[in-house]
Amino acid sequence: MTRDDPRIEAYFSKSGRWQSELQALRSLLSETPLVEDFKWRSPCYTFDGANVATIWAMKEACGLSFFKGVLLKDPAGILTAPGDNSRSVRLFRFSSLEQLAPHRDTLKGYVLEAIGLEKAGAKVTFEKDDLAYPAELVDRLDADTALREAFEALTPGRRRGYLLHFTEPKQPATRTARIDRHADRILAGKGMHDR
Structure with missing residues (x-):
């Protein structure tokens, strides 16, 4: 179903x-119970309101990513972390229809598995974040109580995003300069990529 x-x-x-x-990915996803939505400047596929997968067009390839991909079994070994700091998302990256074709049924199975994870209420558990606050952020938070409270009220993922940045x-x-540039967003309770 498309919104x-x-x-x-x-x-x-x-x-x-x-x-x-x-279009081939869209066709594959249309054969599943996912709802097509639009988030983060691209189509996003949800189940009962929960984000399950999204498709991406990148410079060198395109891909289908799974929000809780780390929980998928992936017996075919076709999913990878999209970046060094990715903890949950897993991505199938390809650059031609010929590369997609042999994995179509596997990907559809992964989508159905991801839906099953949502139905079961599965959550990705993260190890305690080991990211240290840079001295500049510590000084700024010590000097600005409102900013400290707003930063600590952010979700762990949003805090992590800022710390990495x-x-x-x-x-x-x-x-x-980066801390200064994002202070208003933090005070507004927004992550780096929130609108």
């Missing part, structure tokens, strides 16, 4: 490098 959102059709009707591959630069001035 009545013009952004979905606009996404699939625009010309681009991966349009045939994205804030600790990435080597220069203290760049870390401070």
